Amino acid sequence: MDDHLEETQLDKAMPWIGAYIAAASAVCTVAMAADAFNGFRLKKLWFPCTYFSLNPTFLTLLGVAMKLALDLTAVMKNVKIAKLTSLIFLSTSMANFTSSLGSIDGKHVLSNVVALAILVSTVLVDVTIRFIMLNRINFYILPMILMFLSLVTLVSLAAAAPAMKQSLEAAYREKYRVTLNEDQEGMLRNEGLGIDERKRFMMKYWVMAATSNPEFVMARSVICTMSALLNLISLITLSIAYVVQWRRYKGPFINLDSVYGGSVRWILYTQIVGVVVATIAPLSRWLVVVSFKQATANLARMMDEMKVEDYWFQPLVDLRGRFSSLKILGRGKFLYDVKWYVVTFFIGVQISIMLLSKLFVLISSFLMGPLFCCWERFFTNESESNKGPSFSSYAVLLPGEAELPATVVRNICKEAENMIKKGRTKQPKRLASFISKSVCFKGLGLFDNIQIPPLHSQEPPNCWSLPVVTLASIALAIPHIPEEKRENLLHSVKEGLDLTKLVEKTLLKNDRDLNNTREAADMCWGLVLLYKKWFDVDIKKMSLECKDSSEMLRELSGKAKTMVVEFLTSSSTKNPLDWPGRVIAANSMYRICQSVMLFADEDDEGVFERVCVMMSDVMAACFTNLGNVMNVMCRGSEIEKREKSVGKAFKILGKTEEIVEAVQRLEWPAMDHERAVKIEEWQAWFRQTGKVAVGIVETLVCSRDEQLAIQVDMITSNSTFPLQLP
Known part of the structure; x- marks a missing residue:
């Protein structure tokens, strides 16, 4: 009686388990639909795996979605068609993983593919045992074969992925070397490049990065066509099965007579939609591959087209020739021979899969060639195709790959244009106005005067952002400044620090x-x-309590000095590189306050404007490195992240157009990139060229502030100002 009661209670919980299965299936379906929508939105008809990819999360969700197929106790007729749907759902989902193999490194590819193989093997073995015992295997034999072949196709692509990436990287490096030689002048020091010139300069590297994106390469590989064929057969099989069931039961056949109750209906709905959605990406990738091949497909070159490139089986060849450490057990020769024959068999399987894939692509190209020709004739805009420079020669291809159509390269370039437009929508307008205060860069020689006595024999190294933050803190603490000016300053500095930190991080x-x-x-x-x-x-309270800027500077400088002195007297850490951030900030505040006090006899508005000009000079000098930042983003990163890095550079180009144009109007010191990126080099340059002494006069005149210009005579006659350089 207790056992029966327990079984009854468990049966009541089964609908909740069914809802859990439906939810897992729905998450996978939504992720695949998001990838499809994203592909159409970006006009990337090879559909990158942005959301649904081969990783532990979706492998776990697929395992949950297969719970119904693995359930040996569910035998009602409505569950049979649900089990069939689950098998095809898993088969079609695997085809969507193909391009994601390009974004995963070698170790994770192996572990994820092994996990997927274990899941598929478990489903196949369980379903086989279940229906052999019931003598009903015929109904499920085709879906099981399709699932197995989908796994074999995915494993085949995963086995070749490391060698494909190596070959791709070699092709990219060669193309990069040639391009770099062409643009050597611009790469050395391209501050004179206008926006259009810089865009063309970067577009070459964008085309190289986009066409060498491993995801794109995997998606356009001929083996993806085999996945598309299997997906299409799976969809047709599922459709036929539902038609047969419908005719057999003369109407809706999803009866709620199983232990899963009404949740079976939701499992069916989500997985049917999932199968349809999962077919979009593989079929589209098939059309992409065929469109690439149809331009070169002809009978004369058929033998060349059927050649299997080395990178498809090179990893297996390397594995076959590698000796195992098991030879020390006395059976080394036997084990090595066994491994040699096993791996040779898999090499043969790999070559066979590639030959079948290439043959399928060639047949598709011949059959669909007229259709593509009509499409290009009636729907291609010739005036648009001939507009602007062509970057097709910068496309990176694997050996044996067909040339990318010009329309594909143009779409890649349009994507870069769209990223520039997206960056323009985020232009820092207040920062652009604030940077216009800088005319001479002289603030870099003034904000930290060399004759201010140091608090320690060694000074901590300086960066771009710390002086800006310190000067902003001082400016906000100056009394008698309108609140509107304070808010504008705060927003301008916030926008400027985003770019300043970008320079430092890059x-x-x-x-x-x-x-x-x-x-x-x-x-x-x-x-x-x-x-x-x-x-x-x-600092807000200080601006209200201090009677003028001189008092504020003395008070703020004193507090900063106290913090540094207390640390030096109480700590054994004397190396400035090991100072905590609080002490480094206090040391910077002390030195900058002392430097600003040299002209603090001006009125508060004048001191505020002078501090703002210093900040503007510091940020303008930092922004001279933005061109180099974009260069670094274009030419350096891992192969999986290269396209994203160059895309970010284009967004920065659009975002900083006004900033770059404003900075380019200034006269830059003669420094190379390695020196120009360090603020201490700028300070040393001003000191060595003797421009600090005259900097106050020139900056006051260049600041476009009449009240400040009136103070020139008073400042230069001040005996406390260090006119003599060391």
Whole structure:
């Protein structure tokens, strides 16, 4: 009696398990639909796997979705068709994984493919045992074969993926070397390039990165056509099965007479939709491959087209020739021979799959060639195709690949144009206006005066963002400044720091000496932005309590000096590289306050404008490196991340158009990239060229502020100003 009661209670829980299966199937379906929508939106008809990819998350979800197919207790007639749907759902889902193999590194490809193989093998063995015992295997034999072949196709592509990436990287490096030689002048120092010239300069690397994207290469490989064929057969099989069931039961056949109850209906609905959605990407990739091949498909070149390139089976050849450590057990020769024959068999299977795939592509090309010719004749805009420079020669191809059609390369270039437009929508308008204050870069020689006595024999290294944050804190603490000016300053600095940190992260990411300094800048800016505080000092309150800027500077400088001195007297850490961020920020505040006090006898508005000009000069000097930032993004990164990196460079180009144009109007010092990226090199340049002494006069005149210009005579006659350079 207790056993019967327990079984009854468990049966009541089965609809909830069915709902769980339906939910897992729905997540997979939605992810595949999102990839399809994203592919159509971006006009990438090879459908990159942005959401639904071969990873542990979706492998787990697919395992849950197969629960009904693995259930040996569900035998009602409505569950049979649901089990068939589950098998085909898994088969078609695997075909969507093909392009995602390009975005996964070798170790994860192996582990994920093994996990998928275990899942598929479990389903196949379970279904086979179940229906052999019931003598009903005939109904499921075709879906099981399709599932097995889908797995074999995916494993075949995964086995070739490492060698394909190596060959792809070699082709990219060769193309990159040639392109770099063409653009050597621009790569060395291209600050003189206009926006259009820079865009053409970057477009070459964009085409190279986009066409060498491993996901795109996997999606356009001929083996994907085999996945498309299997998917199409699977969809047809499922359709026939539903028609047969419908005719047999004279209407709707989803009766709710199983332990899963009404949840069977939702499992069927989600997985049917999933099968349809999962067929979109493979069929589209098949059409893409055929469209690439149809231009070169002819009987005279058929033997060349049927040649199987080495990278398809090279990893297996390497594995076959590798000796095993098991030879020390005394059976080394036997084990090696067994391995040799087994791997040779798989090499034969791999070559056979490739030959069948290539043959299918050739047949498709001949059959669909007239259709593609009509499409190009009636729907291709000739005026658009002849407009602008052609970048087809920069496309990176694997050995044996067909040339990409010009329309594909044009669409790739249009994608870059769209990214530039997207970047323009995020242009920092306030920052562009703020940068216009900079005319002479002289603020870099003034904000940290060399004759200010140091608090320690060694100074911590400086970065771009810390002086900007420190100067912003000082400007916000100056009394008698309208609130509107403070808000404009805050927003301008916020926009400027985003680009400043981009320069530091891209060009100075390997400079570990600046880690604590950048941490100090981030710490200070967070407090200023959120709480209007410089550590424990309420700068808003200080601006209200101090009678003028001189008093504020003395008070702020004193607090900063106290923080540094207390640390030096209480800590045994004397190396500035090991100072905590709080102390580095305090040392910067002390030195900059002391430097600003040299002209603090101006009125508060004048001091505020002078500090703003200094910030503008510092940021403008930093932004001279934006061209180099975009160059680095275009030419350096891992193969899986290269396209994303170059795409980000195009967005930055659109975002910083006004900034770059404003900075290009200035006269740049003669420094190479390695020196120009460091703020200390700029300071040293101004000091060595003797421009610090005259910097105040020129900057006051260049600042376009009449009130500041009136102060020239008073500042230059001030005996406390260090006119003599060391």
